[in-house]
Amino acid sequence: MENLDLLTRYGLFDAKVPRYTSYPPANHFQTDVGLQAQRGWLAAVPDGSEISVYIHIPFCRRLCWFCACRTQGTKTLDPVAGYITQLVKEIGTVAAALPGGVRMSRLHLGGGTPTILSPHLMKRLLAAVFGEFTPTADFEFSVEIDPTDAAPDLLAVLSDHGLNRASIGVQDFDPVVQGAIGRQQSFAQTRDVVHWLRDAGVPSLNLDLLYGLPHQTAVTFGETITRVLSLEPDRLAIYGYAHVPWMSKRQVMIRAADLPDPLMRLSLSEQARTRFEEMGFQSIGIDHFARPDDSLATADAAGVLRRNFQGYTDDASPTLIGFGASAISRFAQGYVQNAVATSAYHGRIEDTGFAGSKGFALTPRDRLIATMIEDLMCRFRIDLQRLHASFPDRWSQIETYIAGLMKRFPDVLERRCNVVTLRPEARMLVRIIAHDIDGFRADLVAHSVAV
Ligand SMILES: C[S@@+](CC[C@H](N)C(=O)[O-])C[C@H]1O[C@@H](n2cnc3c(N)ncnc32)[C@H](O)[C@@H]1O
Numbered sequence: 001m002e003n004l005d006l007l008t009r010y011g012l013f014d015a016k017v018p019r020y021t022s023y024p025p026a027n028h029f030q031t032d033v034g035l036q037a038q039r040g041w042l043a044a045v046p047d048g049s050e051i052s053v054y055i056h057i058p059f060c061r062r063l064c065w066f067c068a069c070r071t072q073g074t075k076t077l078d079p080v081a082g083y084i085t086q087l088v089k090e091i092g093t094v095a096a097a098l099p100g101g102v103r104m105s106r107l108h109l110g111g112g113t114p115t116i117l118s119p120h121l122m123k124r125l126l127a128a129v130f131g132e133f134t135p136t137a138d139f140e141f142s143v144e145i146d147p148t149d150a151a152p153d154l155l156a157v158l159s160d161h162g163l164n165r166a167s168i169g170v171q172d173f174d175p176v177v178q179g180a181i182g183r184q185q186s187f188a189q190t191r192d193v194v195h196w197l198r199d200a201g202v203p204s205l206n207l208d209l210l211y212g213l214p215h216q217t218a219v220t221f222g223e224t225i226t227r228v229l230s231l232e233p234d235r236l237a238i239y240g241y242a243h244v245p246w247m248s249k250r251q252v253m254i255r256a257a258d259l260p261d262p263l264m265r266l267s268l269s270e271q272a273r274t275r276f277e278e279m280g281f282q283s284i285g286i287d288h289f290a291r292p293d294d295s296l297a298t299a300d301a302a303g304v305l306r307r308n309f310q311g312y313t314d315d316a317s318p319t320l321i322g323f324g325a326s327a328i329s330r331f332a333q334g335y336v337q338n339a340v341a342t343s344a345y346h347g348r349i350e351d352t353g354f355a356g357s358k359g360f361a362l363t364p365r366d367r368l369i370a371t372m373i374e375d376l377m378c379r380f381r382i383d384l385q386r387l388h389a390s391f392p393d394r395w396s397q398i399e400t401y402i403a404g405l406m407k408r409f410p411d412v413l414e415r416r417c418n419v420v421t422l423r424p425e426a427r428m429l430v431r432i433i434a435h436d437i438d439g440f441r442a443d444l445v446a447h448s449v450a451v
């Protein structure tokens with residue numbers, strides 16, 4: 001690879017940097033922003049505006065060793081039923097704190113495994129959501145699906161409530177890789193769920209893949225990619241496996257010696273990119289692909305792609321309300337995260353009906369940095385004219401930041417006509433450049449390598 005020297009020089013293979021699904025990253029949220037901010041910011045959401053809703057289901061029937069998501073294993077539905085009772089309470093309290101006229105443009109169920117719910121529990125949850133929030137005409141309802149735990153009667157409940165996007169976890173189909181990451185999942189199981197969703201008329205399917213897993217080779221990964229493409233997804237997300245066993249304890253089951261080295265990781269990611277582009281997918285940001293007529297691709301082409309906790313999105317709403325343990329809400333004023341542990345979440349909902357426990361109030365300077373980082377992560381460029389228009393009193397600060405960046409990244413950034421662009425062959429460095437703009441330097445242990 002020609003640009004290897006360049007990527008190495010800027011630390012692609014060593015740097016541990018955030019994924020910037022928010023700025024600041026959630027590990028910088030503080031406990032002095034909590035319930036009081038949550039109540040005030042909910043009340044200040046403009047009446048008549050559109051909001052997005054995220055509901056976190058932190059349970060799984062199986063616990064895959066590679067997984068860094070906030071979730072807990074359960075063999076029975078008893079703790080899940082108790083959790084749904086708390087969620088229903090939280091939805092009622094939060095809805096009452098919002099102005100009456102807000103409408104819901106998006107609903108996303110994530111986890112963990114939302115499809116662990118029984119049809120009865122899912123109906124209870126969705127009755128509470130739709131009872132409190134009126135959907136907009138172009139409402140989108142998406143769910144994360146583990147194909148090994150997605151019963152047809154549960155999928156039917158989702159489809160009856162207007163499910164129009166599903167995100168299906170694949171990771172890798174190779175049996176040796178699956179054995180090493182503690183996740184068995186046959187191609188047939190995955191294909192059956194894809195067919196069921198297509199037959200039910202769910203128009204948009206995303207598949208999640210991981211590179212950098214133990215024992216992955218160009219040959220085995222190539223076979224996984226072929227099988228994934230045969231399922232004809234509308235979108236693909238391909239994430240670099242983050243090996244952080246000091247944070248995600250079950251990853252100690254994965255032997256570091258079996259992991260591909262950084263150069264191999266880069267090569268696997270390039271292999272997937274080439275194959276997806278050859279098949280007509282448009283590359284979106286650092287880790288997503290979409291068919292050109294998909295709304296993510298059209299948002300990208302129109303320059304309005306956004307970043308949120310699920311990665312890339314075309315959701316334009318400034319307000320995202322998160323429900324459930326560890327869920328994060330985003331307001332124009334800042335972020336609020338619910339109590340992280342399920343037990344702490346239960347306690348807070350019992351006490352007040354709210355679960356906000358920490359967060360971050362954005363200053364004008366934070367907003368400026370957040371805008372620059374989102375522009376970089378979504379478009380690999382910083383539009384100075386747009387920045388100057390949005391932050392008219394911060395001209396000199398913007399110019400100081402940009403001058404510093406141009407000095408530190410002279411051969412990967414170009415400035416022309418008030419636009420700073422990251423050269424295409426250096427796009428893998430985008431998280432490293434974002435981190436250079438980011439004012440936070442501590443707690444990097446919480447993050448994964450940049451490739
Ligand atoms: C919250 S998980 C839900 C997936 C669903 N429960 C399933 O098993 O299919 C969403 C995605 O996060 C990604 N993910 C989980 N652990 C990761 C890690 N350590 N590094 C990178 N991505 C990870 C996986 O691609 C996974 O599909």
Ligand code: SF4
Nearest residue numbers: 060063064067069112
């Ligand atoms: S990958 Fe999915 S099923 Fe496996 S532990 Fe993570 S959230 Fe649970």
